[in-house]
Amino acid sequence: MESELIEPTGPTILLYSDDVDARAQVRLAIGRRLERGAPDITWLEAATADEVIQRVQAGGPDLLILDGEADKVGGMGLSRQLKEETYDCPPILVLLGRPQDAWLASWSDADAAVSRPLDPIAVREAVVGLLAGSATSR
Secondary structure, three states: OOOOOOOOOOOEEEEEOOOHHHHHHHHHHHOOEOOOOOOEOEEEEEOOHHHHHHHHHHOOOOEEEEEOOOOOOOHHHHHHHHHHHOOOOOOEEEEEOOHHHHHHHHHOOOOEEEEOOOOHHHHHHHHHHHHHHHHHHO
16 A cells, blocks of 8 residues: 655635735735745635635635725625624635724724735734634634
């Protein structure tokens, strides 16, 4: 019987924004992997709220990053909906338009929030912290 080596997989992050530049900025802030030698992050991108809901219901993402400034359906409202309607919802990081919106992030039941302009260190620390917390709770 041959033993197969199973390659470790990195986290799967679902990134929601209707702005392609905002999505690129977040990916750049976080980087390709969480630490040196770690497996690469698998990025799933969504430009609509319906796509986010479908992907979360299908399972798979370890973390959701939602743009609070997205048109039509903002990330804060989407966060609240997902937290209320999804069993075992992954942790959610909301990107705020300004620091004064922190109270809205609290209302949204988001697990963490980072305000614009995005500080790459703050974004990365939030992502690492949320993924570490979700790994211990599962």
